[in-house]
Amino acid sequence: xxxLLTKLTNYGADVNAALERFGGDASxxxxxxxxxxxxxxxxxxxxxxxEKNYEExxxxxxxxKGVVGNLEITPLYQSISSLVESLRAQNYEDIDSIYHQxxxxxxxxxxx
Amino acid sequence: xxxxxxVEDSAINRQILKKMLDQEYDIIxxxxxxxALDILKDEWFNLDLILLDIMMPxxxxxxxxxxxxxxxxYMTVPIIVTTSNDSEKDEIQALARGATDYIRKPYHWQIVxxxxxxxxxxxxxxxxxxxxxxxxxxxxxxxxxxxxMAAEEMETHPENTYDIICCDIENFSLVNDAYGYDxxxxxxxxxxxxxxxxxxxxxxxTRLNSxxxxxxxxxxxxYDELFFTDLTNHINSCLTHCNIVLDYGIYQxxxxxxxxxxxxxxxxxxxxxxxxNFTKNYAFYDESFxxxxxxxxxxTANMERALKDKEFKVYYQPKVDLKTGxxxxxxxxxxxxxxxxxxxxxxxxxxxxxxxxxxxxxDCFVWEETCRFMRECHDQGLPKLPISVNVSRTDLYxxxxxKIVCHLTNKYQLDKKYLHLEITESAYNEHPEIIxxxxxxxxxxxxxxxxxxxxxxxxxxxxxxxxxxxILKLDMRFAQNHxxxxxxxxxxxxxxxxxxxxxxxxxSEGVETKEQADTLRDMGCGLAQGYYYSKPITQDxxxxxxxxxxxx
Numbered sequence: 001x002x003x004l005l006t007k008l009t010n011y012g013a014d015v016n017a018a019l020e021r022f023g024g025d026a027s028x029x030x031x032x033x034x035x036x037x038x039x040x041x042x043x044x045x046x047x048x049x050x051e052k053n054y055e056e057x058x059x060x061x062x063x064x065k066g067v068v069g070n071l072e073i074t075p076l077y078q079s080i081s082s083l084v085e086s087l088r089a090q091n092y093e094d095i096d097s098i099y100h101q102x103x104x105x106x107x108x109x110x111x112x
Numbered sequence: 113x114x115x116x117x118x119v120e121d122s123a124i125n126r127q128i129l130k131k132m133l134d135q136e137y138d139i140i141x142x143x144x145x146x147x148a149l150d151i152l153k154d155e156w157f158n159l160d161l162i163l164l165d166i167m168m169p170x171x172x173x174x175x176x177x178x179x180x181x182x183x184x185x186y187m188t189v190p191i192i193v194t195t196s197n198d199s200e201k202d203e204i205q206a207l208a209r210g211a212t213d214y215i216r217k218p219y220h221w222q223i224v225x226x227x228x229x230x231x232x233x234x235x236x237x238x239x240x241x242x243x244x245x246x247x248x249x250x251x252x253x254x255x256x257x258x259x260x261m262a263a264e265e266m267e268t269h270p271e272n273t274y275d276i277i278c279c280d281i282e283n284f285s286l287v288n289d290a291y292g293y294d295x296x297x298x299x300x301x302x303x304x305x306x307x308x309x310x311x312x313x314x315x316x317x318t319r320l321n322s323x324x325x326x327x328x329x330x331x332x333x334x335y336d337e338l339f340f341t342d343l344t345n346h347i348n349s350c351l352t353h354c355n356i357v358l359d360y361g362i363y364q365x366x367x368x369x370x371x372x373x374x375x376x377x378x379x380x381x382x383x384x385x386x387x388x389n390f391t392k393n394y395a396f397y398d399e400s401f402x403x404x405x406x407x408x409x410x411x412t413a414n415m416e417r418a419l420k421d422k423e424f425k426v427y428y429q430p431k432v433d434l435k436t437g438x439x440x441x442x443x444x445x446x447x448x449x450x451x452x453x454x455x456x457x458x459x460x461x462x463x464x465x466x467x468x469x470x471x472x473x474x475d476c477f478v479w480e481e482t483c484r485f486m487r488e489c490h491d492q493g494l495p496k497l498p499i500s501v502n503v504s505r506t507d508l509y510x511x512x513x514x515k516i517v518c519h520l521t522n523k524y525q526l527d528k529k530y531l532h533l534e535i536t537e538s539a540y541n542e543h544p545e546i547i548x549x550x551x552x553x554x555x556x557x558x559x560x561x562x563x564x565x566x567x568x569x570x571x572x573x574x575x576x577x578x579x580x581x582x583i584l585k586l587d588m589r590f591a592q593n594h595x596x597x598x599x600x601x602x603x604x605x606x607x608x609x610x611x612x613x614x615x616x617x618x619x620s621e622g623v624e625t626k627e628q629a630d631t632l633r634d635m636g637c638g639l640a641q642g643y644y645y646s647k648p649i650t651q652d653x654x655x656x657x658x659x660x661x662x663x664x
Contacts, residue, residue, distance in 0.1 A: 021221050023131050032124045039124075062167055066196055067124045069218035085198065 004030055007112045011075065018072035029071070036067055042106060049099050058087040076105040113138045114160035114232050119148040119176070120194070121168040125217070129163060132221050133228070145171030149179060152186050157259060157373040160232045162191045164211070166202055177209040190231050194219075247319050249297060250304035258318035259372055262328045265315055266368040273331040273365045274315075276372075278379035279307060279343075282357040282387065284323035291354060299356060306347040326376050331365055340394045359383045360394035381405065411461050414450075415470050419477060423450050426481045427648035428499065430657060431619060431641045434633040439661055441498040443534070443641060444482040445648045446474060471504045472511055478502070480520055483531065485651055487524040494658040500532030500562055505539035508546055514553045528558035534585065536564045540575050548578055555580035562619070567607070576614065583639075584611050588622020591632060591642065608636045 001009070005026065009015045022029045041060040048057035061084045068077045079101040086095055115138040120126050130139050140155070142148040145168060152159070166173035173193060180186040193206040193214045203214045212231060215224050245257045253261065266274060281287070281303065288296040300323065307325045308317045314327040344358045363379035366372075378397045385395040395401075418424060428442040448456040465471035479501050490496055507513055513533075521528050533554060540547050551561055562583040563575075567590060576584075590604050611618045620632050623642030632640060649657075 021128060021132070021219060023221070025131060028127065028131055032127055035124050035127075059167060062196065063122060066194075066217040067122050069196075070125060070128050072218065081198065084196075088199075 002026060002030070004033070004112070008033070008073070011073075011108060011112060014072040014074055018070075021070060021072075033071060036071060036073075037109065039064065039067065045099075046103070049096075054087055054090070054092065054095075058084065061087060073109065076102065076109060079105050115140065115155075115158050116228070117142060117148060117151060117155070117159055117162045117189075119143075119145065119162060119168070119173070120165040122165075125165070125194075128219060129224070132219070132224055136225075137228075144168045145173060145176030145179070148176060152180070152183075152189075154371070154374060156183075156186050156189060158263070158371055159189045160235065161228060162189055163215075163228075164191050164193050164206075166193060166195060166206065174205065174209060177206065177211060181210060190235055192227060192231065247304075250301055250319050252304050252308060252325070253316060253318045255318055255320055258316050258326070258328075259376075262316050262372040263368075265328070266366070266372065270368050273367050274375075275329045275331050276363040276366055276375045276379040277311065277327050277329060278320070278361040278363075278376065278383060279303075279325045279358045280361075280380070280383050280387075281323040282359055284356075287354065287356065295354075299351060299354075302350045303347050303356075303358070306343065306350065310343045310346055320376065320380070324380065326379065328372075335362065335394070337394070344393070358393065359386050361385075361397065362394065363397040378402075407460075408464055411464055412468060412470075415461075415465065416473075418448065418450065419473065424448055424474060424477060425650070426478055426485070427650060428654040429641055429648040430646045430654070431500075431639055432645045434629060434637060434640050437645075438664075439497065439645075439657060440639065441500065441532070442654060443500045443648075444478055444502075446478050447648070466504060466506060469506060469510065472507050475502065475504055475507050476511070476516060479517060479531075483520045483524040483526055486526055486530055489655065489658060490526075492655075493662075494655065495661050496530065497658070498530045498532050498560065500534050500560075502534045502536075502564070505536060505542065505547075508535070508539060508550050509543065513550055514557060517554070517559065518557060529560055532560045532562050532583070534562045534564040535581075537566050537568065537575070540579070544575075544578075552580045555582075567603075573610075576610070576616075581616065583617045583619060586618060586620045586637075588620075588642070591620045591623045591628050591640070605635060612636065 001015075005015050018029055019026060022032075041064045045057055045060040045064065048054070048060060061080055065077070065080045065084050068080055079098065083095070083098045083102060086092070086098060113136075116133060117140050118126055118129050119142045120129070121143050126141055130141075133139060137160075140151060142151055145164075147170075148162070148164070149171070164173045164176060171179075177191070187210070190212040191210070193203070193211040194217060195202040195206065195214050196217050206214055213227060215227055244254045246252070247254050252258075266272075281299070284296070284299075287299060300319070303323075303325060304317075304319060307327060308314065311317070311327045311329060314329050317325065317327045320326045340358075340360050344356075347358065348355050361379040361381070361383035363375050363382070366375040382395045382397040382401055385401065386392050425447045427445050427447050429445055430439045431441045431443065432438065433440050446458065448458070448461055450456060462471065465474060482499050482501050486496075486499060503513060517531060517533070518528075520526075521531055535547070535551060555561055560583065561579075561581045562585050563579070563581045564585045565587050566584050567587045584607070586604075586607070590600065590607075593600050608618055617639060618637050619639035619641060620637050621641050623629050623632065623640040623644045625644055628642075629640060629644055646657075
């Protein structure tokens, strides 16, 4: 297993499940992982959360959720899923702390 | 190989789906609903399945589903919607809007593969059962069956090339009108059986719609005229009531690379080249036709924007007194200067505009621009000379020309005698009563009327006696050929004489040399216009000429 995959496994990603989805093509998976890191939806999500534009924030979070789920990056997937749920239910009580969790999880990914 | 269209905005998700599917299927991609629609336009016939994401920018999945409801052809392609795992609501909504099934994100690769596989094979089996094989009226293959079988034929023999021949009965709706539907149906049956039997080596034959027949044949390099006249004669020999004329369009060398749908469309489109032509009834779809089509398409797509973006410019070509050589006015001419294509000769776009009706909008623009410009010149104390503008024949039918030009002369406070209206002679041939009425109204209002292109069409001397015109504009051929052609010279003399008797001013267009100018003057022609004196010039250049005139 490559260094990146090992690190991702340690981070909590279900690399085996992801690889199955990629038909075992580890390098395609890695390419997609780097595409995810640069996905502008992260920046946009931050912006819309700050502006409290929850409708647009929902779109970004929803898009990210699909991709992060497909890459099986479990911790980030969990935090994004709970943001999507809150936004969908229009329950904005803990929304900032949930978003903060996403920021932390995303930062840890960047550190990899 | 079955073909799948993936509609998904996330590049990562597209990559994953492609990875899962591209060994078994041909994959095309679209990043939103709009792009998918554009692809469907040309490809719907080749598609076996659409994988559709719901949330996408530009056009989302729901909108896409609602839009294609209006296209029964597109609706034949099954759609699997991809939803996220937490939203049953999305799944229900998508199914309610016509989606065939859904798969969830994160994708489970086995579920994705099986679901796609099952739906495609179900559709293929059902399609064979459901396809109505024959056209009920003619007994030829139905359109759908023809498309399917033709595509299969071409796919199983990629080494072969094929020709598509499309035939269209001219004025079939008139036949129906004149002889009734029963006779119309008889003719269709007769044509069908003739096309099928006469094109002996045809592989497949169909009636595409009402009176259009299509056959797929092995490629042949040459078709002689006899081939087509024989077929038409053969059909007519079976008909007792009437004779029909068939037009043929041929698309040669089709292979599996071009969809059968596109190939048939091409064969059909080229028929327009010979429609209404009595001497030639067949045409080949070739590169030049394709280019013309694209060119026309490009012009039509851009004309309104170009008018808004001020790409159309009005130029002025001076008119001159042949005796003194002095400028006595000008004709306003439109030019299209496109930032991309550069200067476009009017001959390339005016005929198209006349066909699609845009000419009226453009003419109105030229009329107003000319009036505005004359006002500007008058305000600057420049000599007041008339300027003539073109009134296309479509304007006379579509617009209330007297109302519009009166409004303009009022708006810019111009005496009506300064705005000359050029009406082309050929307008009279089609609807003389309309032309006579409108021109007489315009004349009574005080506008000066010029009869343009005189001598090009089927000129009628009646026209001169009936129409209220002031100036006769001789077609440029008179100026350019009369020295070499004795008979033309006689006609010119006669016209000039006649004009004199009738008190009409004559202006000759297209004067290019001193010799031409001299002869015209000697023969008694009063005015001239042409490159010998000046090409069409910009408004600034025209103003300079006016200033010079003032100095003199």
